[in-house]
Amino acid sequence: MAIVRDIMPAFELFQPATVDDALRLADKYGKDAWVMAGGLDTFDWLKDRIKRPKVVIDLSQVAELRGVREVSGGLEIGAMTTLTEVVRHPVVREKFSILSTGAEAAASPQIRNQGTIGGNVSQDARCWYYRGGWKCYRAGGNICFADTPTAINREHAILNADRCVAVNPSDSAPALIALEAQMVIRNTHGERVVNAEDYFIGPSIDITRMTVLKPGDLLTAIRIPATWAGAQFYFEKVRDRQVWDFPLMNVASAMVVTGGNIERIRIVVNAAAAHPLRLTAVEDAVRGKPRNAATGEMGGKIAIAGAEPLRYNGYKIPLMRNLVKRAISGVEEAQWT
Numbered sequence: 001m002a003i004v005r006d007i008m009p010a011f012e013l014f015q016p017a018t019v020d021d022a023l024r025l026a027d028k029y030g031k032d033a034w035v036m037a038g039g040l041d042t043f044d045w046l047k048d049r050i051k052r053p054k055v056v057i058d059l060s061q062v063a064e065l066r067g068v069r070e071v072s073g074g075l076e077i078g079a080m081t082t083l084t085e086v087v088r089h090p091v092v093r094e095k096f097s098i099l100s101t102g103a104e105a106a107a108s109p110q111i112r113n114q115g116t117i118g119g120n121v122s123q124d125a126r127c128w129y130y131r132g133g134w135k136c137y138r139a140g141g142n143i144c145f146a147d148t149p150t151a152i153n154r155e156h157a158i159l160n161a162d163r164c165v166a167v168n169p170s171d172s173a174p175a176l177i178a179l180e181a182q183m184v185i186r187n188t189h190g191e192r193v194v195n196a197e198d199y200f201i202g203p204s205i206d207i208t209r210m211t212v213l214k215p216g217d218l219l220t221a222i223r224i225p226a227t228w229a230g231a232q233f234y235f236e237k238v239r240d241r242q243v244w245d246f247p248l249m250n251v252a253s254a255m256v257v258t259g260g261n262i263e264r265i266r267i268v269v270n271a272a273a274a275h276p277l278r279l280t281a282v283e284d285a286v287r288g289k290p291r292n293a294a295t296g297e298m299g300g301k302i303a304i305a306g307a308e309p310l311r312y313n314g315y316k317i318p319l320m321r322n323l324v325k326r327a328i329s330g331v332e333e334a335q336w337t
Helices: 021-031 040-047 085-089 090-095 095-105 109-114 117-124 172-177 280-286 293-303 314-329
Strands: 012-014 033-036 055-058 070-071 074-078 184-189 192-195 218-224 234-238 249-259 261-270
Touching: 012 172, 021 033, 021 055, 021 184, 021 218, 070 085, 070 090, 074 090, 085 090, 085 095, 085 109, 090 095, 095 172, 095 234, 095 249, 109 117, 109 293, 117 172, 117 218, 172 234, 172 261, 184 314, 234 314, 249 314, 261 314, 280 293, 280 314
Parallel strands: 012 055, 033 055
Antiparallel strands: 070 074, 074 218, 184 192, 184 218, 234 249, 249 261
16 A cells, blocks of 8 residues: 655655756656656655656746647647636637646636646546556556556556546647647757647556657647538546546547538547547548538447447446537437446
8 A cells, every 4th residue: 555645755856947947858868858848747756755756847927838829720738828818718719629628627617716627638648546656557567457456546547548547637738739720849950740530548558648748748839721621529527526636538629520421620639548539430430421410420430440348337338428419410419328
C-alpha cells in the first residue's frame, strides 16, 4: 500500500517569462523536470509525494501561451488559456460550440478558472492504484492492479486494453478530435504539429505516457481549422456527480447533414480506453444515411464491437452504445434501453 502524505517533496522552481526560456529549461533538465500548467494535476501528484521531480517549470508567467486568436476562419488557442476563457470565448461558442460544451463539462467553475486547455488534454491517468503509488505497469512494475479478480475497476477501460486498463480522463479531448484540431509542440530543435487524434497514445505504444510529449517538449498551442465551423454538434458526459467529477464516459460528434442525410461526420468517445477513440467504423457506416433513430441504433451497435468489460464496468457497454446512438440521431429521437 502507498503511504500518502500532504507535504510536498523539495524541488527547484523556475518561472520563465518566455517560451524560449521555458524550452531551454525543459531541455536542460529533461526527465528531472516537471512542466506545470494550471497546477491542478501537478499538486495532486506532489502533495501525495508520488512524483518527485527535481525541477518544476511553472508556465503561468508565459503570456504568449495564453489567448484565443482567429486564424483563417479557425482558431489558435494558447495551451495556457484557461478552460473558462475557452468556454466564454464568443467565436468558440458561435462556431465551435462542441469545444465550449466539452470544456465546461470539466470539473467545477473554480477549477476551470485555474485549469488550462493544455493541462486538460495532457493530464495523467486517474486510476487510483496508479495515483496511489502502487507499483503497476504504468509506474514501472509488472502487474495491473485494476485488472485482477478482486480489483475495483468500475471506471476503467472496455476497449483497447494492453496491460494497463486506465482511461483518459479529458473532457475537451474528444471535442478537439471531432473538430480535427492540431496540437503544436515545440522543443529546442523546432516545432512539430500533430493531429489531435494522434496526440494521445495507448499503452501498446508507451505504457508510461498518455500523450506524445517527451522530456523537453512543450505543448504551446491548439489549432482548430474552419472545416467544421457551424456544423451540427453533440456532446454528452455521464458522471457520478454533476460537478467536478471525471467522466464515466463522454461522447463528441460533429456532422454536416444535407437533405436529412449525414454528409460528413466525426465521432469520438473518451473514458472507454486509454486514449480518446475516434469511431471511424461508425463514421463509415452512417455516412450517407438518414439522421434518425435507426441510423443511431446501427452506429451504437458497431461502436461496442470488441468491447471486453472488467468485473465492475460492464455497464459501460450499454452506456457507450447509447451515447453513440444519441450523438448520431440526436437526443430527441434516441431512447435509453
